[in-house]
Amino acid sequence: MxxxxxxxxxxxxxxxxxxxxxxxxxxxxxxxxxxxxxxxxxxxxxxxxxxxxxxxxxxxxxxxxxxxxxxxxxxxxxxxxxxxxxxxxxxxxxxxxxxxxxxxxxxxxxxxxxxxxxxxxxxxxxxxxxxxxxxLPTAWLTAYSMLFTKAALPPGSTLLVQGAGGGVAGALIALAAQAGHRVYATSRSGAKRDRAVALGAHAAVPTGERLPEKVDAVFDSVGQATWGHSVRSLKPGGKIVTCGATSGDAPSAELTRMFFLQLQVIGSTMGGRRELAHLTEMLARTGVRxxxxxxxxxxxxxxxxxxxxxxxxxxxxxxxx
Incomplete structure (x- = not known):
C-alpha cells in the first residue's frame, strides 16, 4: 500500500x-x-x-x-x-x-x-x-470534549478561544457559536481574526489585547505565550481549559490570582469514542461543518x-x- x-x-x-x-x-x-x-x-x-x-x-x-x-x-x-x-x-x-x-x-x-x-x-x-x-477524530473531538464535557458551560456563556488559526480553536468557535455562547477569539493575524468572526465569533482581537468584558471560560492550546492573558481574562470563578502548550509549558502560574478569584484549571486530552459519535450526530443535524x-x-x-x-x-x- x-x-x-x-x-x-x-x-x-x-x-x-x-x-x-x-x-x-x-x-x-x-x-x-x-x-x-x-x-x-x-x-x-x-x-x-x-x-x-x-x-x-x-x-x-x-x-x-x-x-x-x-x-x-x-x-x-x-x-x-x-x-x-x-x-x-x-x-x-x-x-x-x-x-x-x-x-x-x-x-x-x-x-x-x-x-x-x-x-x-x-x-x-x-x-x-x-x-x-x-x-473530526482529533481536533474537533478535542474541542467537543473541552467545551461540552470538561467546561460544561450553561447556554449563553461568554468564552475566549486563544489562537484562532488552529484546528482545535476553529472547531471551538464553530461549536460554541452553534450552542449559543458569545465567543471571543485571538490571533496575531488580521486575516485569521476575520475568518474567526466568519466562523461565528462575536469578536476577534489581536493576541494579548484586553477583551471588552471578562469571560466565563478560556480555551487555551497555546500555553506559555497566552497563559497570563488567559488568566486575566476570566471572571471570578472562571475556568481555563487547556489541551496543549505549543508555545511552551512553563508560564507563570499566577497563583495569587488563581486562589483569590477562585479560578479553575482543567486539563483535557482528546475525547472518547462515545463523544466522537455524539459529535458526528451533532454535525449531521445542525449543518455545522x-x-x-x-x-x-x-x-x-x-x-x-x-x-x-x-x-x-x-x-x-x-x-x-
Whole structure:
C-alpha cells in the first residue's frame, strides 16, 4: 500500500523526515479490522512526531496520521477513533495510562489502509463527506470534549478561544457559536481574526489585547505565550481549559490570582469514542461543518506538512486517497 511515513526524526526540520512510498498492508490481528482510507487529515501531532515527541527512533519507520474516514471490511462508511486504549478504565480510554494514538505505537492513517480495534469505528453519517468526517477524530473531538464535557458551560456563556488559526480553536468557535455562547477569539493575524468572526465569533482581537468584558471560560492550546492573558481574562470563578502548550509549558502560574478569584484549571486530552459519535450526530443535524483549508492527494502530503509547519493555514489540511 502507498503510505506517508516518518523515516527520520529531526527537531529542527521535521518535514525532512517524511518518506512517501510502498509499505506492507496491515496484518490482521484478533479484535482489529482494516479500513480502506478515503480521506485523512493532518494534525500538529504529526509534526511533533517527526520532531521525536511521542515517537522514538526505534519505532521507525512509522506511518503517520491520526484521523481518517473510509470503508470497513463490511462495506460500511466509518470514522476512525484514533485513541487506542482500554474503554473499561474509569472515565474511558483517554484515562488509560497505557493509551496511545495511532502513529505512536501502531501505524497511522496516512495510507491506503489502516488497522484499528473494531471498537474504534464510528458510523459516518451520510450527511458528512469523507473529507469532512476525516477532520473530526482529533481536533474537533478535542474541542467537543473541552467545551461540552470538561467546561460544561450553561447556554449563553461568554468564552475566549486563544489562537484562532488552529484546528482545535476553529472547531471551538464553530461549536460554541452553534450552542449559543458569545465567543471571543485571538490571533496575531488580521486575516485569521476575520475568518474567526466568519466562523461565528462575536469578536476577534489581536493576541494579548484586553477583551471588552471578562469571560466565563478560556480555551487555551497555546500555553506559555497566552497563559497570563488567559488568566486575566476570566471572571471570578472562571475556568481555563487547556489541551496543549505549543508555545511552551512553563508560564507563570499566577497563583495569587488563581486562589483569590477562585479560578479553575482543567486539563483535557482528546475525547472518547462515545463523544466522537455524539459529535458526528451533532454535525449531521445542525449543518455545522469543519473548515477545510485545502484538500490534497496523499501523494502531495509533503506540501500539506510544509504549510502546517509554516503556519500557513486556517482550518484542516485533508488528504484524499
Amino acid at each position: 502507498f503510505a506517508i511515513t516518518a523515516a527520520r526524526l529531526d527537531p529542527d526540520d521535521p518535514v525532512s523526515g517524511l518518506e512517501a512510498g510502498e509499505r506492507p498492508d496491515p496484518a490482521p490481528r484478533d479484535g482489529w479490522t482494516v479500513v480502506d482510507v478515503k480521506a485523512a487529515s493532518l494534525n500538529h501531532h504529526d509534526l511533533w512526531s517527526l520532531r521525536g515527541v511521542g515517537l522514538s527512533a526505534d519505532r521507525l519507520p512509522m506511518v503517520l496520521g491520526c484521523d481518517a474516514a473510509g470503508v470497513d471490511e463490511d462495506g460500511d462508511e466509518v470514522i476512525v477513533h484514533s485513541v487506542v486504549g482500554d474503554p473499561g478504565v474509569p472515565g474511558g480510554e483517554t484515562y488509560d495510562p497505557k493509551r496511545s494514538l495511532l502513529s505512536e505505537v501502531h501505524d497511522g492513517t496516512l495510507a491506503e489502509k489502516v488497522a484499528v480495534p473494531r471498537r474504534n469505528l464510528v458510523p459516518k453519517p451520510a450527511e458528512l463527506s469523507f473529507e469532512e468526517a476525516a477532520c 469543519p473548515t477545510i483549508d485545502r484538500v490534497l492527494p496523499l501523494t502531495q502530503a509533503k506540501e500539506g506538512f510544509e504549510a502546517m509547519a509554516a503556519g500557513d493555514q486556517f482550518g484542516k489540511i485533508v488528504f484524499t486517497v
